[in-house]
Amino acid sequence: MKKITCETTYTVHVHENKAGMRLDKLLSEEVEGLSRARLKGLMEDGHVFVGDLDGAAVMDGKKKARVGDVYIICVPPAVAAEPEAQNIPLDVVYEDDDVIVIDKPPGLVVHPAAGNADGTLVNALLAHCKGSLSGIGGVARPGIVHRLDKGTGGLMVAAKNDAAHTSLSEQFADHSLDRAYYALVWGVPKPLAGEIEGHIGRSPQNRKKMAVVERGGKYALTRYKVLKAFGTVASLVECRLATGRTHQIRVHLTSIGHPLIGDPLYGGGGRSRRSLLNDAARARVDALDHQALYAFELGFTHPRTGLRVLNKKKIPLFIKEIMCELEKV
Template structure:
């Protein structure tokens, strides 16, 4: 068997092309011998080592973009992020992110605690989640905000449109969240491992037509901030967020068939998860004053709840 094929089967987290590149660049050894031929045949009893070089994060550049600035002072800035905007550069999104826009808007006055690729970033919102996000302009502010995230003294609330109407109109979901054992790209409620997560929810408005309710507007308040927390928790009680391609696809296929033609039209126009971070409140790290901000629902969600 070829060396690159053998190693790609042994190290499933690395693609065959990545393995080949590592061999050609001299990062694969057999004993003390550096290997450089991906097509070399593997022999029984041989042991191989792969040295994966540390990735170098490119320094993002400023790119002028329209930003909806809700509040700004010398220490921090609060942005109303639109759906579709990635927060910081990553694989597949090297530029035109919120970080690029912040660098253009704030210049060099952003905290460096988050690293070269994430200046000013204290917390994140998923690409297709809209709403309020606070960024720090200096390290003191960054630490102060991060401490409030850690001790849960910072207020965060979201509005979501979910499939169906939760059986309990108000409740608390307290389940651990970790990587799905079936799909490592997804998060899930888990019984072993995972991180403690608490979401408080309240039904604000049932949504439907013809006397039937197909969906509902729900307010969610976070005590913890785990990856995809609201999306996973609402799915766990049978009320996935509408438009969520990762966690709500099955519900969408099932319910969309039973709704009216108008309902189906509105559903099809929702091309992202209907989740909006509408409230954030925290103590200003310098003044100590409590400041709170709210954001109206974006137009796509407004149209949906007007059914």
């Protein structure tokens, strides 16, 4: 029998007023500091038991709780991160004992995966934080609470301990964070401010793409505002996320006919507009090897102090350079 090692254990008794509740919901309400997502992971890994640690493992969070049942939650020690620490320069915007906010450059992959075994943000964080990163994200993703696409630059927050990771994960789940992006797009959205809604799922035509789908997918809402128009050719748009879906801004803006300049996956709609550019602007756009998207604002409630932490950055140079040439078109 596999030996179970627990760093922390919690005991939960099911009382009459909790009978019939989903087990994952009940346990998350009864145990402070463990989110529903974290409990789901513990269940799937066989770390929740009936009666005692020698009892049967409960792996289905949908199971209905019964009066009199006793559940033992075993929280194992954080798994040591396997990626190698690498001395990759980081632009640190904010840092304390619990969290670190960095300005990720476009082109930097967030965590190791197939095709990117190292040279990632995780490798850089391991060197910078010297082992002080949350283990909840798993072996390959220590400290990582959310991600930005490889080609998207901007503000990201990472957790230095499990309590911070749990708190930030819950804020991402309930959409209580402030997240805003600069997006340089083809054309000028009409109206100049509004909301884009639409369920986002895997594109049936191209499995590498996401798309606004009529059936399935996950609900997504993006609020946008045109900050500056360059004739009818292009515009700088501020986007604020009310939800956080894969490629959400890229997909939503493409769905209304205004793909991001430089987007290698969704930017095909800019071909006709590209012909309207002068040589200098066209050269600047052609030199861009990633989408013109930048996460300039990130606000969250600090896991320890409960105070609001708001980080903001100015328009990045790679977008400013294109805007400068668009001004002359």
